[in-house]
Amino acid sequence: MDSDTLARPAPIRLAACSASGLTDAGRVRRENQDRFLIDPALNLVAVADGMGGHAxxxxxxxxxxDCIVARLAAEALPCAHADATLAGDPEATVHDASACAMRAAADALDHANATLHAMNLREGLARRAMGTTLTGIWHPRGSAQLISLHVGDSRLYRYRDGALVQLSRDQTLYQQALEHGAIEHLPPRNVLLQALGPLPSIAPVVEAHAWLPGDRYLLCSDGLHGEVPHREIEAALGSTKPHAIGDACARLLALALDAGGKDNITAVIACFDGA
Known part of the structure; x- marks a missing residue:
């Protein structure tokens, strides 16, 4: 599919980067269960993939x-206030803004899981529970580092110095089998070990990353990374300019559609200042 036929969203300005995103239902599924957000007020970018085939x-x-945004908006203020208080008191214990932000991010994921799980119980969806993956990057004000949030198998990539690196780890039975060397009878790729909603507790991954000027971060659902080879994703990110990240999103979606488009497809790119 020609990427010219896909919309080219204009970049949205955040504190230290510009971001753009695009989503498509694909060629097989009737409904698009993927969602993404770019929130300039919070400096937050995230992708969520509703569990395919589930209610x-x-x-x-x-x-x-929605839960993540609401919780981080509430949690970010105490961290920022603590930084301001300690900055004016040289005798105070050093406060790590990134550690505070990581705790806030983990709390937000727990809150989102509790909210969805309660919805499942309330509506009698225990046998066919609604759920979702969620992968995001958050650049809290006052923190020098980027905080990543991850549950499930949507992915976070970073393109730096000509190389694409996967920063997230798929929380799937397939990935677990690969890591244990059980490659003779690999399970299906889409069996999740972690998701928001189905179970009362989760094991999210929250990490801090040092970003550099010129970094490009890609957040995507498995409808993209399951269809498009790593080298093609790398080439698409490497050839794009900061003002044309919407074009790169369209190019990536076109590649996934040309490969079959068997699932919903979402790509969000954040380009940090300096390139």
Missing amino acids: CGARASAAAL
């Missing part, structure tokens, strides 16, 4: 993103 996947992905 209300689109509802789950949208609700999870």
